[in-house]
Amino acid sequence: xxxRVDHAERRxxxxxxxxRVAARRGLHAVGMRDVAAExxxxxxxxxxxxxxxxxxxxxxxxxxxxxxxxxxxxxVRAAGHRPGPRAMIEAMLTAALPTDEESRTFHLVYTSYAVxxxxxxxxxxxxxxxxxxAAESALAELLRQxxxxxxxxxxxxxxxxxxxxxxxxxxxxxxxLVGQRSPESAATVLDHHLDRIFQGDRLPDSSTNxxxxxx
Amino acid sequence: xxxRVDHAERRxxxxxxxxRVAARRGLHAVGMRDVAAExxxxxxxxxxxxxxxxxxxxxxxxxxxxxxxxxxxxxVRAAGHRPGPRAMIEAMLTAALPTDEESRTFHLVYTSYAVxxxxxxxxxxxxxxxxxxAAESALAELLRQxxxxxxxxxxxxxxxxxxxxxxxxxxxxxxxLVGQRSPESAATVLDHHLDRIFQGDRLPDSSTNxxxxxx
DNA sequence: GCCTTGATGATACAGCCGTACCAACAACGT
DNA sequence: ACGTTGTTGGTACGGCTGTATCATCAAGGC
Numbered sequence: 160x161x162x163r164v165d166h167a168e169r170r171x172x173x174x175x176x177x178x179r180v181a182a183r184r185g186l187h188a189v190g191m192r193d194v195a196a197e198x199x200x201x202x203x204x205x206x207x208x209x210x211x212x213x214x215x216x217x218x219x220x221x222x223x224x225x226x227x228x229x230x231x232x233x234x235v236r237a238a239g240h241r242p243g244p245r246a247m248i249e250a251m252l253t254a255a256l257p258t259d260e261e262s263r264t265f266h267l268v269y270t271s272y273a274v275x276x277x278x279x280x281x282x283x284x285x286x287x288x289x290x291x292x293a294a295e296s297a298l299a300e301l302l303r304q305x306x307x308x309x310x311x312x313x314x315x316x317x318x319x320x321x322x323x324x325x326x327x328x329x330x331x332x333x334x335x336l337v338g339q340r341s342p343e344s345a346a347t348v349l350d351h352h353l354d355r356i357f358q359g360d361r362l363p364d365s366s367t368n369x370x371x372x373x374x
Numbered sequence: 375x376x377x378r379v380d381h382a383e384r385r386x387x388x389x390x391x392x393x394r395v396a397a398r399r400g401l402h403a404v405g406m407r408d409v410a411a412e413x414x415x416x417x418x419x420x421x422x423x424x425x426x427x428x429x430x431x432x433x434x435x436x437x438x439x440x441x442x443x444x445x446x447x448x449x450v451r452a453a454g455h456r457p458g459p460r461a462m463i464e465a466m467l468t469a470a471l472p473t474d475e476e477s478r479t480f481h482l483v484y485t486s487y488a489v490x491x492x493x494x495x496x497x498x499x500x501x502x503x504x505x506x507x508a509a510e511s512a513l514a515e516l517l518r519q520x521x522x523x524x525x526x527x528x529x530x531x532x533x534x535x536x537x538x539x540x541x542x543x544x545x546x547x548x549x550x551l552v553g554q555r556s557p558e559s560a561a562t563v564l565d566h567h568l569d570r571i572f573q574g575d576r577l578p579d580s581s582t583n584x585x586x587x588x589x
Numbered sequence: 590g591c592c593t594t595g596a597t598g599a600t601a602c603a604g605c606c607g608t609a610c611c612a613a614c615a616a617c618g619t
Numbered sequence: 620a621c622g623t624t625g626t627t628g629g630t631a632c633g634g635c636t637g638t639a640t641c642a643t644c645a646a647g648g649c
Contacts, residue, residue, distance in 0.1 A: 185493035187402035191637065201598050202637095212637065271489050273552050277482055278400035287552045322563055323542055326549065330541030337488050337502045340537075348537055406607065416628050417607095427607060 170208050173198050174222040177215060182264035186271035191215070213281050220272050220282070224290050227265050230254055244305035245357050248298060252328045252349050257335050258342040266332045295321055302356070310358055320356055327352065385423050388413050389437040392430060397479035401486035406430070428496050435487050435497070439505050442480050445469055459520035460572050463513060467543045467564050472550050473557040481547045510536055517571070525573055535571055542567065 176198035180189050191212055195202045209215035234254040238246040257263040276282035302317035311317070331345040391413035395404050406427055410417040424430035449469040453461040472478040491497035517532035526532070546560035 183493070185490060187490070188493070190635080192635090203598055204596085206638075207596070210638095267489065267492055270485070270548075273548060274482065274486050274489060275400060275402070277551055278398070278403070283553075288554050291549060291554055316566070319563055319566055322546075322555075322559075323567065326542045326545030326563070327538055329545035329548060330543070331537075333485075333488060333544060334506065334541065336492055338498075339503050339506050344537075348534055348541070351531070351534055352538065405605080407605090418628055419626085421608075422626070425608095 166208075169204075170218065171222065173200070173205055173208055173215070174219045177219045178223060178264060178268055181219075181268045181271065182260075186268055186275070216272075216282070220269075223265060223268055223272075227254075227269070230261065230265075244301045244308070244310060245353060248301055248324070249349070249353060251294070251298065252324060253346055255328045256332050256342055256345055256349075263336065266336055270333065270336075291325065295325055298325060305357070311356060312358060315356055320352075324349070324352065381423075384419075385433065386437065388415070388420055388423055388430070389434045392434040393438060393479060393483055396434075396483045396486065397475075401483055401490070431487075431497070435484075438480060438483055438487075442469075442484070445476065445480075459516045459523070459525060460568060463516055463539070464564070464568060466509070466513065467539060468561055470543045471547050471557055471560055471564075478551065481551055485548065485551075506540065510540055513540060520572065526571060527573060530571055535567075539564070539567065 173194060177189060177194045180193045180197050184193070191205055192202050194215070195205045198205070205215065209218060231251055231254045234250040235242065235247050238250045242250070254262070255266070257266040272282060273287055276287050299318050299321035302311065302315075302321055305311045306315070306317055328349065331340065331348060334340040335342055335345055388409060392404060392409045395408045395412050399408070406420050407417055409430070410420045413420070420430065424433060446466055446469040449465040450457065450462050453465045457465070469477070470481070472481040487497060488502055491502050514533050514536035517526065517530075517536055520526045521530070521532055543564065546555065546563060549555040550557055550560055
């Protein structure tokens with residue numbers, strides 16, 4: 160059997176082309192022909208690897224989630240060797256903010272998928288409860304560890320704060336995306352709440368008023 | 375001139391038909407014919423009142439924002455005669471949560487518009503910075519008043535908390551929409567943060583652990 | 590060496606989309 | 620009373636969509 164190209168690799172290439180087009184023109188406007196052109200292949204090839212558009216979209220979503228997970232892990236690693244819980248949480252939260260092109264793509268396309276999943280039953284199947292739930296429990300676990308190390312202020316409800324931080328990160332991300340807020344001011348807001356949650360082993364007075372000014 | 379029907383009223387009817395279809399099938403799947411059928415009029419009529427689809431979408435967005443504003447005001451009014459700042463803020467924040475059909479529609483369609491506005495320049499023009507900015511400054515103003523009445527804990531950054539609460543409300547709303555979280559647990563999270571911000575003139579121990587359990 | 594099988598490409602086909610055009614009706618001013 | 624004008628409906632037209640069909644080429648097993 161002549162297998163000249165790696166099947167999985169080709170699928171990945173096409174999925175990334177899909178994400179590029181979706182980031183540029185919006186997920187709703189993505190057509191099979193656009194994806195093929197962006198990937199530099201023929202329309203037939205896209206159909207060959209993904210028989211139907213629905214399967215292509217599904218794989219694109221999975222690929223997006225996979226890529227984001229890698230990015231988040233890389234961000235945490237970049238926070239230093241064996242970073243503390245706070246640094247890890249900060250890395251996770253800011254990785255989700257649309258600051259550069261890749262994270263903008265992630266946030267925009269992922270939100271598009273989320274919106275789609277509300278009305279399209281095919282998308283609603285799995286990923287939109289699994290992924291955020293995993294992020295939530297991971298964050299809660301980090302906070303729990305931090306609390307056991309006495310890094311967390313007493314009386315803090317770690318599960319509730321995990322939910323709050325993720326919801327804030329998502330909400331702030333969207334407002335960055337639509338141009339209402341700057342990435343810096345969003346990061347300041349998140350930092351402020353981390354300051355509130357964690358014991359003050361950080362420079363005092365990080366309450367600079369960059370929020371009201373930031374766009 | 376035979377003006378048998380009120381022009382503005384007809385436009386409103388059609389816009390509401392648009393919102394109903396968008397809530398049911400998703401904004402991306404809305405066509406002129408669907409809107410016409412939903413409104414019980416002919417396709418030509420929709421074209422007559424809104425020459426182009428883009429104008430229809432624009433008006434639909436404006437109408438949605440208008441309806442939400444009315445709803446929020448009604449909610450605040452329902453909070454009692456001359457409600458305190460905290461009750462008003464709570465009413466505002468929970469009005470934005472997708473709890474019933476109307477608020478689900480609002481949240482879904484508004485988010486769809488927001489996502490669209492990132493890639494479509496026509497939508498990006500006005501409303502997506504104006505409306506949230508207005509909500510933000512209104513919320514900040516309420517907090518400022520509350521602080522002057524000594525209802526707010528000392529050391530609270532009201533602008534920052536206004537931003538945080540709105541971002542949380544938006545993020546929680548989305549997670550409700552996709553079925554990750556229950557409206558009750560989202561309301562509990564918001565309440566918790568209001569407890570944190572305001573002085574404790576409320577029943578103590580509202581920290582029931584409904585968050586981890588709620589779906 | 591041939592033929593099966595994987596891989597790629599060009600083209601065709603319904604179906605839907607937004608928009609435009611044309612026809613008809615009803616009502617007010619004169 | 621008439622015709623102008625606001626108002627409504629039926630229908631047609633390109634263009635684009637996802638999908639299916641047909642054709643071609645390359646490569647490895649027998």
